[in-house]
Amino acid sequence: MKKFILVSLVSLFSFAAHADKGGFFFEPMATYERGTGDVNFPAPVNNSDSKVRGFGVGARVGFHAWETVFIGADGRYSWPTFKDSSLHQDVDATSWNVGPVVGIQMPFPIGLRLWGSWILAGELDPKTSQNVDEKFKSGSGYRLGAGFKLFMISLNAEYQHIVYDKTTLQQVGVFTPNYTTNTELTNNSLILSVSFPIAM
Numbered sequence: 001m002k003k004f005i006l007v008s009l010v011s012l013f014s015f016a017a018h019a020d021k022g023g024f025f026f027e028p029m030a031t032y033e034r035g036t037g038d039v040n041f042p043a044p045v046n047n048s049d050s051k052v053r054g055f056g057v058g059a060r061v062g063f064h065a066w067e068t069v070f071i072g073a074d075g076r077y078s079w080p081t082f083k084d085s086s087l088h089q090d091v092d093a094t095s096w097n098v099g100p101v102v103g104i105q106m107p108f109p110i111g112l113r114l115w116g117s118w119i120l121a122g123e124l125d126p127k128t129s130q131n132v133d134e135k136f137k138s139g140s141g142y143r144l145g146a147g148f149k150l151f152m153i154s155l156n157a158e159y160q161h162i163v164y165d166k167t168t169l170q171q172v173g174v175f176t177p178n179y180t181t182n183t184e185l186t187n188n189s190l191i192l193s194v195s196f197p198i199a200m
Helices: 002-018
Strands: 023-039 048-065 069-084 090-105 112-119 121-126 132-150 153-172 179-181 185-195
Touching (some): 023 069, 023 153, 048 090, 112 153, 121 153
Antiparallel strands (some): 132 153, 153 179
16 A cells, blocks of 8 residues: 555656646745644553644645646644643643645635645654653654635645654653653644745
């Protein structure tokens, strides 16, 4: 399945790069995320409900064809707060993820845009709290979005699903084991953003 997706993406890149009325695009953005999920901490810690809230930035870069099809890479970086119900953490965090994106957009003056992203890598790193410092790693998932473009501004809403399937314990009490476990964080978020699509 992954091989088929990668071949399809390469084909779309080749198509977009050689299509008439196509070219490069760059799309910086500012984001706000509200997410909920759960963490399957190992015993004796109970499974935990989690919340992620905060602002971030991002950018898409790639090709567009006929002013209606675009394909590229989508990267995000944010500074959310992270809360969980078992360890009672309520701390600042940093987060990033990256992956390919494919979308369509209607020409001006309609301005409707739809896209999907395949998240290939990502991390969520909360700061130390309750003598525990963990980093959620190996994030993967998807993001589905819609937006409305008016001249150089696009107003967007996205649904994001990410599973971080490894966790590095950087500190537990006075110990610093840097031990990686299979503790899994699943997060589902609504992301609102303002972006600025620039055709080159």
